Amino acid sequence: MSMKMPMINQCGMMECAYNSEKNCHALAITVGGSNPFCDTYMDEAQKGGDIESIGGVGACKVMNCIHNSSLECIADNIQVGSHAGKAECNTFQERM
Ligand code: SF4
Ligand code: SF4
Numbered sequence: 001m002s003m004k005m006p007m008i009n010q011c012g013m014m015e016c017a018y019n020s021e022k023n024c025h026a027l028a029i030t031v032g033g034s035n036p037f038c039d040t041y042m043d044e045a046q047k048g049g050d051i052e053s054i055g056g057v058g059a060c061k062v063m064n065c066i067h068n069s070s071l072e073c074i075a076d077n078i079q080v081g082s083h084a085g086k087a088e089c090n091t092f093q094e095r096m
Helices: none
Strands: 007-011 028-031 056-060 077-083 086-089
Touching: 007 056
Parallel strands: 007 077, 028 056
Antiparallel strands: 077 086
């Protein structure tokens, strides 16, 4: 069964090169590691990405999230926020 890429509904990391008006314009981000942080975040004044499209989650390495299946995100969509200067996936929910 093929997977659908979850869209990034909103991102609060305005200083990220891929962010424009709280939208992510990277084609596909990577989330992850031991914390649910956006690995694609780039603190850069010059803007990048494709302004015509809204970014999605290409891969997620956060295995202890209930939305993670086989190292992919299976949420319908996610939101990213700024937490202590880090771009964190707000949709993360710890698997108990
Ligand atoms: S989701 Fe990640 S790459 Fe996209 S704008 Fe936010 S911090 Fe940047
Ligand atoms: S919701 Fe969970 S699986 Fe999806 S990107 Fe966020 S941390 Fe990864």
